[in-house]
Amino acid sequence: MRVTAVGTSGGVPTPQYGTSCLHLNAFGDEILLDCGEGSAQRLMRYDASPDVDAVVLTHFHADHTLGIPGLLQALEMNERERPLDIHVPKGRTERARRLIEGAYGWPSYTVAVRGYDDDPVIQTDRYSVRAFETPYTEYSYGICLREADERTFLVERAQALGVDPGPEYGKLQDGQSVETDDGTVVEPDDVLSDPEPGRKIVYTGDTRPTPGVIDAASNSTLLIYNAMFADDRSERAHATGHSTAGEAGRVASESESERLWLTHISPRHEGEEDRLEAEAGESFEGTVTAVRDGDSIAL
Numbered sequence: 001m002r003v004t005a006v007g008t009s010g011g012v013p014t015p016q017y018g019t020s021c022l023h024l025n026a027f028g029d030e031i032l033l034d035c036g037e038g039s040a041q042r043l044m045r046y047d048a049s050p051d052v053d054a055v056v057l058t059h060f061h062a063d064h065t066l067g068i069p070g071l072l073q074a075l076e077m078n079e080r081e082r083p084l085d086i087h088v089p090k091g092r093t094e095r096a097r098r099l100i101e102g103a104y105g106w107p108s109y110t111v112a113v114r115g116y117d118d119d120p121v122i123q124t125d126r127y128s129v130r131a132f133e134t135p136y137t138e139y140s141y142g143i144c145l146r147e148a149d150e151r152t153f154l155v156e157r158a159q160a161l162g163v164d165p166g167p168e169y170g171k172l173q174d175g176q177s178v179e180t181d182d183g184t185v186v187e188p189d190d191v192l193s194d195p196e197p198g199r200k201i202v203y204t205g206d207t208r209p210t211p212g213v214i215d216a217a218s219n220s221t222l223l224i225y226n227a228m229f230a231d232d233r234s235e236r237a238h239a240t241g242h243s244t245a246g247e248a249g250r251v252a253s254e255s256e257s258e259r260l261w262l263t264h265i266s267p268r269h270e271g272e273e274d275r276l277e278a279e280a281g282e283s284f285e286g287t288v289t290a291v292r293d294g295d296s297i298a299l
């Protein structure tokens with residue numbers, strides 16, 4: 001899996017940095033989380049094609065949504081034919097349709113606006129994407145991508161039980177029991193390891209650091225958290241429903257996340273990324289990066 005920060009500026013773009021957008025490559029599926037203005041152009045700049053499979057929006061503020069019409073038009077010019085899913089909070093499907101109709105119109109390929117709440121937003125054999133509520137605005141969510149738990153096939157144990165190598169192995173891995181030559185029934189649990197938790201990527205969107213958010217972020221491989229302000233502006237963070245870098249560090253620490261990305265950084269802190277990282281690092285011992293557009297990590 002790979003995660004690329006496409007837009008990292010909080011609230012408004014700056015000459016250098018765009019507003020919120022993340023690009024995920026999950027086992028070949030390409031997903032955007034939020035789509036601030038100019039995201040299509042920045043995706044091209046950072047070698048992450050705008051020809052994505054799905055977009056998931058956390059809430060309907062302009063710094064997270066305005067890139068949608070431009071993205072749709074760019075894909076039309078690319079002669080896209082396959083459908084595009086745009087997942088939005090269930091209470092915001094009408095607003096999403098108006099955004100598309102008002103700014104560009106419906107392209108010739110199918111765009112499906114899908115409302116999500118607590119159900120999986122996307123579910124595949126390899127991973128799931130789920131949303132969790134955040135106390136920011138009406139209908140605001142964070143997003144969790146979780147890789148499916150893995151069970152290793154224990155060849156030595158299968159051999160000891162007398163299972164012939166070949167199709168029988170495949171059946172056991174698929175969850176079916178098999179019978180050996182001497183009539184012994186072997187169950188999948190006999191030859192599969194205990195489930196090992198898959199990797200977990202959590203993007204909080206805009207939020208205050210609440211127990212619910214910490215719970216949703218628990219044991220993240222990568223936590224991507226809004227750190228709009230440095231700690232000396234905590235009153236402002238509180239008043240606007242955002243968080244400080246220090247609060248980001250505490251959420252990462254309390255959720256026992258492995259790695260923290262700070263994003264949605266206020267233009268006033270541009271050039272102060274080291275300071276934000278240091279403030280987050282006061283309570284979090286894992287790796288902290290105040291990411292800027294184009295930063296990328298393979299997990």
Ligand SMILES: [Zn+2]
Pocket residue numbers: 010011020061063064206264
């Ligand atoms: Zn925002």
